[in-house]
Structure formats: structure tokens, C-alpha cells
Amino acid sequence: MAQPLELAVASDPANLEQIAEFVTAAAAALGLDEQRAFELQMAVDEACTNIIQHAYGPGVAGEILIRCEIEGDDLVVILRDRGRPFDPNEAPQPDTTCSLEERQVGGLGIYFMRKLTDRLVFRCGPEGNELRLYKRRH
């Protein structure tokens, strides 16, 4: 049976593990090596965490749709939600070189998303939010 390339889950941190398993399996099926699949899984985990914690917020029964596609040389993970719009490209970058005492507590998730993908494209409209995470396959 072919690997399913779409998953719909409720906005709940308990579903992050299922999302990770789905992305890892889909990435392998679509030709990413283990390292790149791990990096993509991590970026998606951080993106979904943001959707759960910030776009919908605690206790809101929203849905997250996750779809994997091939686009040229890239594998694209498309995340759709109907929470508050948030473009990760507009968030400030944390300083990853300062001491423990000076470290910012937030911002690391966005940093990982940017660092571990080749491109992030966000758009929002009447249909809700869409974040596309691009990762080159080779």
C-alpha cells in the first residue's frame, strides 16, 4: 500500500508524535535521506507546535491538515489551519551565541524552522492559513 501523503489531526500537543511519524514516513517514501527527513520532521514539529499553542491557543478545538508533495527538486510539507495568522518569516531571530543567563526563552522554534528548511512560504486568506515548508530532496 502506498504511503498516505495527507493527515488531519486535532490541534493538541498529544498529536505531535503522530505528526512526526507521518512526516518521517512520507519523507522517506518521497526520497529524502534519514538526515534530511529528520530535519524536516523537526521543522514541521516546531511549526505545528506554533499552530497548537499560538494560532489556535490552548483548549481550542481546531484542526491541522498536513500534506506532503513533490515540487521540482523539493519536498513540500503544507500545513493548513484556521487559527490566528502568523508568518514565521516575520519573527525576530534569537541570538544563539550568548550566555545562559542572557538567552531569550522564546524564538527558538522559529529559528529551527528557518534553519532546517530551504524556504518557508506563508499565506493567509478566507480559507485559513497555509504554511509551506520546502526541503530539497538531495
Added chain:
Amino acid sequence: MSELRQIERHGVLVIAAEGRIDAAISPRLEELLRQALAGGQTRLVVDLAAVTYVSSSCLRALLVGARQAREQKGDLKLCALAPRVRQIFALAGFDQVFELWDSCQQAVSSFAAPPGGSAHTWASD
């Protein structure tokens, strides 16, 4: 499945984590650390031997715990990071701000070592 176990070793509280420490589990880790520190236990080791993945939420929990522990003249040290987990720490620059030990025993013993001893520590600046 992810799990957090607490073990007391020579006056050091070891929290042994297992599996994925993502945003579903990190609040529990943060709460365990908070409770330990509130109870005066400031010598902490988080054993990551059985951990396969940490997200930014876990790093945040560790950062908050370590900062509080150091404020209380203790420390939070980490041990037995798998290569993938170490890679995440390096990406965030967290390998520079935490003491990372190869084994739990080394991390626990390091609390007894005199300052400036042979322990391989990482500078925090």
C-alpha cells in the same frame, strides 16, 4: 511513548527522560524541575540517554531550569546525548551553555568535584 523518571543519586536529583521530549512532554519536565528547585534541590542532572528527539520546548524547559538552579548556587547538567540530540543542542548553541557529560555517573560525580578540577566544563560566555 515518552517518560520522565526521578532518581536521587548522592544528593543529586537525576531526571531520566525517554523518547520524544516535544511540546506534549516539556511542560511536565519544566514542572518537575520547578518543583525540585522550589524544594531546595539545586543539583540536577537530566539524563538523555533514552531520548530520541528534543524540540525547542524541551530546550526552553532546560534553560529555565538551569538558570534558576544557577541562581540558587546549583546547576543543571545533562548527560548521554544521542548524536541527533547533540546535533539539536549544537544548532541552538546550547552545547556552549550547558555542561554535557558522556555518562550519568560522570555528571553526578562532577557536583562533588572541586571547582577548577579536571571536569571538562563548557564556558558560559
